[in-house]
Amino acid sequence: MTTTLGYTVLSAPSVLEIEEKRSRFICLLSPVQNKADIQPALDCAREQYPAANHYCWAYVIGDANQPMWVAANDDGEPSGTAGRPILNVLQQREVGDILAVVVRYFGGVKLGAGGLVRAYSNVTSQALDAAQLKTVLPMTSLTVIIDYAHENVLRNKLAALGGTLEDVSHAEAVRCKVSVPSQFAAEFCTWLTGQTSGKSIIES
Template identity: 50%
Template structure:
């Protein structure tokens, strides 16, 4: 899993195309349930709209955990799929895009709809502030009491954090740190403890 970008904050944008208004909302989301909750929010907020089309990507856009889209009554393939395509091309992971359309009386045709929904999301993406998401590893290590303070210092240097700690015959510390730093961190820890540090649970990407 590689580093990817997502929204730092929600975005709203309005596009008018041949008298139709396209209201676009980009919302940061971390799982499918949250995406669907936000979708319901917009459906209720804009009950009088002709269409509430949407697309979301959870995780990295190149290797998504899950993704989905809906044309919500527009001709098949003219709304949700183009919206999803823009999210992918702009590398907006963990993002829900909702486009609310108020029909203005002039039909756009299939090609016109694809262009309008694509432009609506693309122009909203132009306004977005982005943040980088780095995959994290979680693991539990066992070290001597003497090594605990130094381990904590090293963890800070690598941008990690302590999740839990248990004092037994030795110290068991559950930690989270950037996946890309895991190998180097463990090498330094082994050097510090002369190879005495033990990993007692395997790492897992989050």
């Protein structure tokens, strides 16, 4: 039985811009599910804002407190002044499954290392303030093996609990992966055992 904790994610992409000593800092927040989502989003940022001086970014995939992957990139800014500050804000605000790209148009006035850290941090923080966020509910994943006679009642029970049925295969029996809200996981296992008179197999 695998249980994932609930965490905060973006409801929709969001954009926010600030100006600091004539430089424009534009933060684009995008929901992402895996590493494959990153490059297309970066390419889109470059297409939307051509001729910018820097496209700095950071992402958190998974729960920000226990992420599967994190990364940051300064894209030519002095080391540690852009990507890492962006990432720090995402993690401090505990937002997961998110990519933040900050586009900078240089305004002619150098900000210095401290000024850059503040600017990249501030625009990311303000973008999160303006974004629509939601909480992903804790889910428990199980592999279930049942006979054909119980497939429909299984589907109905999952729908009633707000769960999902995935990767169904039909052979001598029905084998499937299910996701159930964690608060109902024990109830679901007890129900399935009773419904099948103990003939179901539940694997973690």
